[in-house]
Amino acid sequence: MEKQHSERRITKISTAAEATITSFILVVSAVFTLALISPVHAANFTIVDGVTVTAPQTLNDNETGTIEAGGQLNTAGIAITASGINNTVENSGSISTLGDNSDGIDSDGADASIGNSASIFTSGDNSDGIDSDGADAIIGNSASISTLGNNSDGVDTDGANAIINNSASISTLGNNSDGVDTDGANAIINNSGSISTLGKDADGVNSDGANAIINTSGSISTLGESSSGISLSDNGVIINNSGSISTLKKNSDGINSDGTNAVISNSGSISTRGEKSDGISSSKVDVIINNSGSISTQGDNSDGIDSDGANAIISNSGSIHVTGASASGIFMDDDNVLNNSGLISSTQAEAILGNSGDQTVNLLPGSQIIGAIDLKNDGGDNDTVNIYSRDRGVSTSLTLTNVENINLFGSGVVAGDTVATVDPTGESSRSVTLSTITTSIHGVVSQRMTHTAPLKPIQVAALELSPGMLFQERKPVAWAQVFGGTYDRDAESSAMAYDANHLGFTLGYEWDVDNLRVGLMGGVVNSETETQTTSFQTEADSYYVGAYGHFNFGGVTLTTSLLGGYSDHDNTRLVIDNINGYEVAKSDFDSTFISPSVTLSSAFVLADRLEFRPSASVNYSVSWLDNYLETGTTNANLNVDDRTIKVLMAKLQLAAAYQLDSNSEFEFRVGISSRNSDDDDTDASIGGSAFSYANAGDENVSGSYAGVNLRIAAQDNLSLVADMEFGGDSDEDYVNAQMSLEYIF
Numbered sequence: 001m002e003k004q005h006s007e008r009r010i011t012k013i014s015t016a017a018e019a020t021i022t023s024f025i026l027v028v029s030a031v032f033t034l035a036l037i038s039p040v041h042a043a044n045f046t047i048v049d050g051v052t053v054t055a056p057q058t059l060n061d062n063e064t065g066t067i068e069a070g071g072q073l074n075t076a077g078i079a080i081t082a083s084g085i086n087n088t089v090e091n092s093g094s095i096s097t098l099g100d101n102s103d104g105i106d107s108d109g110a111d112a113s114i115g116n117s118a119s120i121f122t123s124g125d126n127s128d129g130i131d132s133d134g135a136d137a138i139i140g141n142s143a144s145i146s147t148l149g150n151n152s153d154g155v156d157t158d159g160a161n162a163i164i165n166n167s168a169s170i171s172t173l174g175n176n177s178d179g180v181d182t183d184g185a186n187a188i189i190n191n192s193g194s195i196s197t198l199g200k201d202a203d204g205v206n207s208d209g210a211n212a213i214i215n216t217s218g219s220i221s222t223l224g225e226s227s228s229g230i231s232l233s234d235n236g237v238i239i240n241n242s243g244s245i246s247t248l249k250k251n252s253d254g255i256n257s258d259g260t261n262a263v264i265s266n267s268g269s270i271s272t273r274g275e276k277s278d279g280i281s282s283s284k285v286d287v288i289i290n291n292s293g294s295i296s297t298q299g300d301n302s303d304g305i306d307s308d309g310a311n312a313i314i315s316n317s318g319s320i321h322v323t324g325a326s327a328s329g330i331f332m333d334d335d336n337v338l339n340n341s342g343l344i345s346s347t348q349a350e351a352i353l354g355n356s357g358d359q360t361v362n363l364l365p366g367s368q369i370i371g372a373i374d375l376k377n378d379g380g381d382n383d384t385v386n387i388y389s390r391d392r393g394v395s396t397s398l399t400l401t402n403v404e405n406i407n408l409f410g411s412g413v414v415a416g417d418t419v420a421t422v423d424p425t426g427e428s429s430r431s432v433t434l435s436t437i438t439t440s441i442h443g444v445v446s447q448r449m450t451h452t453a454p455l456k457p458i459q460v461a462a463l464e465l466s467p468g469m470l471f472q473e474r475k476p477v478a479w480a481q482v483f484g485g486t487y488d489r490d491a492e493s494s495a496m497a498y499d500a501n502h503l504g505f506t507l508g509y510e511w512d513v514d515n516l517r518v519g520l521m522g523g524v525v526n527s528e529t530e531t532q533t534t535s536f537q538t539e540a541d542s543y544y545v546g547a548y549g550h551f552n553f554g555g556v557t558l559t560t561s562l563l564g565g566y567s568d569h570d571n572t573r574l575v576i577d578n579i580n581g582y583e584v585a586k587s588d589f590d591s592t593f594i595s596p597s598v599t600l601s602s603a604f605v606l607a608d609r610l611e612f613r614p615s616a617s618v619n620y621s622v623s624w625l626d627n628y629l630e631t632g633t634t635n636a637n638l639n640v641d642d643r644t645i646k647v648l649m650a651k652l653q654l655a656a657a658y659q660l661d662s663n664s665e666f667e668f669r670v671g672i673s674s675r676n677s678d679d680d681d682t683d684a685s686i687g688g689s690a691f692s693y694a695n696a697g698d699e700n701v702s703g704s705y706a707g708v709n710l711r712i713a714a715q716d717n718l719s720l721v722a723d724m725e726f727g728g729d730s731d732e733d734y735v736n737a738q739m740s741l742e743y744i745f
Contacts, residue, residue, distance in 0.1 A: 047071035047093065060084040061109070067093040069118065074098075078106045085109040085134070091116045100124040100149065103131045110134040110159065116141045125149035125174070128156045135159035135184065141166045141193070150174035150199070153181045160184040160209070166218070168193040175199035178206040179220070185209040185234075191216040191243070200224040203231040204245070210259070211236040217243045217268070225249040228256040229270070235259040235284075241293070242268045250274035250299065253281045260284040260309070266318070267293045275299040278306040279320070285309040291342070292318045300324040303331045304344070310334040310357065317366070319343040328353040329371060339364060346371035351578060354383060354402075361385045365393040369578040374401040387412075389421035389494075394535045395585075396421045397577040397636040410494065411693035413686050420636045420686045425496045426529075426536035426573060427640075428696040429489075430625070431677040433500045433529050434593060435647040436487050437542060438563060438621045440736055441525070442597040444481050444506055445561040446617060447709060447723055447738065449517065449550040476511040478743050485736035488532075492731055495696035496535065502527040510548075517550035535574040542567040542593075559599040567591045571628075575636045585637055589628035595621040609659040613667070619649040636686060643680035650674045651705075663713030673727065674702040703729035717743055 043063050047053050049070030056075045059065050061084035071093035073079050079095045079102070087109055095104045096119075104120040104127075112134055120129045121144075129145035129152075137157055145154045146169075154170035154177075162184055170179045170193070179195035179202075187209050195204045195218070204220035204227075214237070220229045221244075229245035229252075237259050245254045245268070254270035254277075262282065270279045270293070279295035279302075287309055295304045295318070304320035304327075312332070319342055320329045329344035334357040341364040344351045351371030352361060356378045363369070365388055375383035385403050389396070389410030398419045400406060408414050412421035484503035491497040502525050510519030522545040530537035544565030551558040573585040601615035623645050630637040653671035660666060677699040683692045705727025712720045721740040728734055 047073055049093075056081065058083060059087045059089070062086045064088040065090070067091045067095065067118075069093055072096075075102070077101075078103050080105045082107040082112055082114075083109060086111045088113045089115070091120065092118050094119040094121070096121040096123075097127060098123055100126055102127045104128070104145070105130045107132040107137060108134060110136055112137045112139075114139045116143055116145060118143045120145045121147075122152055123148045125151055127152045129154045129170070130156070132157045132162065133159055135161055137162045139164045141170060142168050144169045144171075146171045146173075147177055148173050150176055152177045154179045154195070156181045157187065158183045160186055162187045163190075164188070165190045166193045166195065169196075170194070171196045171198075172202055173198045175201055175224070177202045179204045181206045181208075182212060183208045185211055187212040189214045189216075191220065192218045194219045194221075196221045196223075197227055198223045200226060200249075202227045204228070205230045207231070207237060208233045210234040212238070214239045216241050216245070219244045219246075221246045221248075222252055223248045224252075225274070226251040228253045230255045232257045232259050232262060235261050237262045239264045241266045241270065244268055245270045247272045247277055248274060250276055252277045254279045254295070255281070257282045257287065258284060261286050263288045263290075265290040265292075266295065269294045269296075271296045271298075272302055273298045274302070275324070276301045278303045279322075280304070281306045281308075282312060283308045285311055287312045289314045291316045291320065294319045294321075296321040296323075297327055298323050300326055302327045304329045304346075306331045307336050308333050310336075312336045313339070315339040316344060317342045320345065322346045322349070324348065331355070332359050333357065335359070338362065340369075341366040343368040344371070345369075350374050357381060359383045363387045363398075365389065367396070368394060368576050369396070369398060370576070370581055371578060372401060373398065373403070373578060375403050377402040387419055387421060389423070393421060393423060393494075394533065395423045395573055395575045395636065397575055397580075397583075397633065399577075399579050399635075411691065413689040413691045415687060415689045418635055422638065422684070422693070423496060423531070423535055423573070424494055424682070424693050424696040425498055425531050426538060426571065427682045428495050428679070429498055429500065429529050430538075430623075431645040431647045431679050431695070432487075432489070432675075433502075433527055433540075434621050434623050434645065435619070435649050435675055435677075436485060436500055436734070437502050437504070437525050437527055438593070438595040438597075439619050439649050440483055440485055440502065440738075441504065441506065441523075441544065441546070441563060442561055442595070442617070442619050443723075443725075443736065444483055444738060444740070445519075445521070445546075445548045445597070446559055446599045446615075447721070448479070448510075448740070449519075449548065449559045476509065479508045479510075479740055480742075481506045481508070481738060481740040483736070483738040485734060487732065487734040489697070489732040492697045497532040498529060498536075499532060500527065500529040515552060517552075519548050521546045521548065536572070538569050538571045540567045540569045544593075556600060556602050559597075559601070561597045563593075563595040563597075565593050567593065567623075571630075573630070573638075575633045577634055577636065580634045583633040583636070585630040586632045587628045587630040587638075587640075589626040591623050591625045593621060593623035595619060603657075606656070611657045611659075613655040613657060613669075615653045615655070617651045617653075620646075621649075622646045639685045641683040643682065645679040646677070648676045648678075657709075661713075663711075663719075665711050667709040667711075668707075669709070669725075670704070670706045671727075672702065672704050674700075676700050698731070701729065701732065703727055703732070 047067045052072040059082040069092045076098045329346040329351040333355040337360045339362045352373045354375030359375045384405040386407045487500040504525035506523035508521035525542045528539045546563040548561035571587045575583045597619040599617035604612045627642040651673045655669035657667040679695045707725030709723045723738040726735045
């Protein structure tokens with residue numbers, strides 16, 4: 001009995017021991033397993049190169065977590081939970097998470113500083129790349145943040161005063177997954193990298209807090225439906241886009257603003273392709289919209305700019321292109337103001353469409369409108385269109401609908417609901433072109449005749465009269481000369497910038513009569529003048545004859561020349577018709593001109609082979625332009641009356657010449673010039689409605705110039721003369737050149 005009892009006791013003890021051991025093993029296993037899957041608190045943790053950690057990390061107040069380059073944190077859950085204040089997280093390695101509700105970095109405390117210079121990746125739903133709930137967070141991404149799941153933002157902040165800087169890549173693939181989402185007030189978002197989303201209802205940047213500032217110089221693109229490039233829902237937000245924003249699907253605006261007092265500026269590009277996808281859409285009051293870049297939309301009902309709130313101020317100095325049905329370039333509602341100096345084009349709807357309220361449209365110089373302008377009539381509104389063509393505006397023809405007040409400031413005419421404006425640059429440039437050509441021809445003569453004999457060295461003191469100033473009989477000379485020049489003038493007053501080029505050929509013959517050298521000449525000049533925007537161009541062939549004489553009075557010589565000629569002009573003028581598009585008005589007319597010139601000169605020996613040559617000249621040109629009638633436009637052909645243009649040119653010059661050999665010399669000259677134009681006003685009419693405009697630009701211009709002349713004597717009585725001159729002032733520049741070949745009989 002005792003033995004059996006002992007055996008039962010041993011068996012009982014063994015069974016209890018086994019149970020105890022088994023329980024211990026289970027507890028240890030549970031603890032070990034829990035340790036593997038539960039966050040580990042590690043003050044100021046660091047994951048170094050080559051180490052892969054699978055345990056989630058936790059930071060408390062004032063602690064720092066660092067993943068060095070080559071280190072990895074791969075977890076089934078939130079990778080880093082920064083639950084304290086003043087946490088710092090720096091990732092130079094990689095962070096990846098599996099499973100739903102698994103952020104890459106989740107920060108709950110205030111004053112967090114989070115930097116990613118490598119890779120953050122999440123694959124589950126509700127798994128943000130970086131999620132920050134505390135105030136005053138600073139988040140920087142200079143590498144890659146990407147998410148795959150739904151409701152998984154690249155960067156999400158809920159606290160006030162967040163600062164987010166992205167200089168690399170943020171991408172999301174799931175629905176309701178914004179690239180950057182901020183809910184707190186006073187957020188600052190700077191994007192110089194790329195932000196892209198693929199899913200539905202996934203904005204590139206979504207800001208729900210007041211007074212946010214969004215600056216993007218990089219790219220933002222969305223591919224899903226109802227996914228705007230930038231979306232705002234609170235007041236006082238400022239947006240500056242100097243990069244690119246693009247959306248693909250319907251209901252996806254480039255920029256969508258639902259807040260009051262927003263300021264939206266685009267100097268980059270905004271493009272949308274889907275239906276009901278505006279370039280910029282604003283629905284609240286007191287919004288300011290500035291576009292100096294480009295906006296384009298392709299979908300139906302997709303406006304370039306859509307403003308539905310009262311008291312908006314819209315300024316466009318860039319370009320707006322819309323191509324979809326029922327897509328307006330700019331839509332305005334409820335007392336908006338539009339200031340336009342750029343291009344607004346709608347191929348299937350209105351370029352500018354108004355709705356209720358009193359709309360004001362200011363079409364400033366540079367405005368180009370393709371498409372109707374209809375401000376609607378809601379039964380008592382008072383819409384106004386002010387058209388400014390006084391300052392460098394391309395010629396236009398505008399048809400307006402439902403506009404109560406039409407005001408034209410500048411060259412043009414208002415006839416009912418049609419307004420035609422005229423760029424005055426073309427007609428205003430004619431006297432300058434005339435002066436450029438005649439001065440160049442007179443320059444041919446003065447350069448030839450100022451010194452009829454080459455410099456000859458004499459043994460005299462400096463500043464003695466040059467022997468070349470004494471009359472020396474010369475044999476008859478036949479000569480031919482090619483000359484030309486280029487001239488450009490900056491935009492000024494109401495005149496646009498323009499260029500004028502000419503190329504001419506002259507034949508001449510000269511001989512001595514007693515103590516007088518006389519000559520005859522004739523030639524042709526082709527000239528072309530056009531605005532630098534190519535909105536106006538005129539090409540003219542001018543045929544002329546002339547006579548000249550050279551009088552020697554001992555210490556002073558007098559050179560005179562007289563030109564007379566005939567020109568035929570072919571003109572083209574670009575007209576932007578808002579209904580019919582780009583049209584070209586063509587015309588041709590004839591003109592005649594005369595131009596006398598007088599030059600006084602002298603020469604003094606400075607040293608052996610060196611001569612000083614002062615001179616002064618005055619050229620006067622007058623031309624009589626015939627009237628002409630344009631063809632080629634639907635509503636804007638001009639009928640221009642004949643008129644007279646006059647121009648006076650004066651030059652004061654100092655030159656020094658050096659003798660190269662017995663018959664060759666090199667001359668360098670400098671001088672000042674002054675030009676005064678006195679043109680009749682241009683009287684014109686369009687469709688029987690007459691108007692007039694004065695010469696545009698400065699009629700009194702002074703400048704300086706410099707030039708060189710090289711005379712080379714060859715064999716067989718041949719001489720070659722080359723000359724170049726350049727000059728101008730702060731508003732204009734010119735270069736003239738001549739090449740002459742002469743034969744002495």
